[in-house]
Amino acid sequence: xxxxxxxxxxxxxxxxxxxxxxxRCDLPLGPLVVVLGFVPLAALGLARRRLSAAVxxxxxxxxxxxxxxxxxxxxxxxxxxxVLTIALLLGVSLQTA
Numbered sequence: 001x002x003x004x005x006x007x008x009x010x011x012x013x014x015x016x017x018x019x020x021x022x023x024r025c026d027l028p029l030g031p032l033v034v035v036l037g038f039v040p041l042a043a044l045g046l047a048r049r050r051l052s053a054a055v056x057x058x059x060x061x062x063x064x065x066x067x068x069x070x071x072x073x074x075x076x077x078x079x080x081x082x083v084l085t086i087a088l089l090l091g092v093s094l095q096t097a
Contacts, residue, residue, distance in 0.1 A: 007046065011042075011043070015036065018035070040054075040061070
């Protein structure tokens with residue numbers, strides 16, 4: 001169990017670091033998204049599971065992730081509008097460089 005937790009931690013740190021570097025250097029996000037698509041396959045390889053045994057999990061994950069994009073985008077739009085409204089109500093000056 002501890003070995004699995006360390007593996008998840010290592011992969012999480014690697015993905016977060018890669019994402020931070022890509023964002024900091026203003027690189028396109030497309031390659032990061034493609035790489036993140038292969039993370040589950042790498043996990044299958046590390047767990048020594050066959051791909052055919054994980055097809056139902058992968059299909060469910062794809063559908064679930066696709067459906068969760070809708071509320072995530074709505075929340076993002078609502079959140080940014082809410083922050084802007086609060087800033088305007090408080091009289092905060094928002095200046096762009």
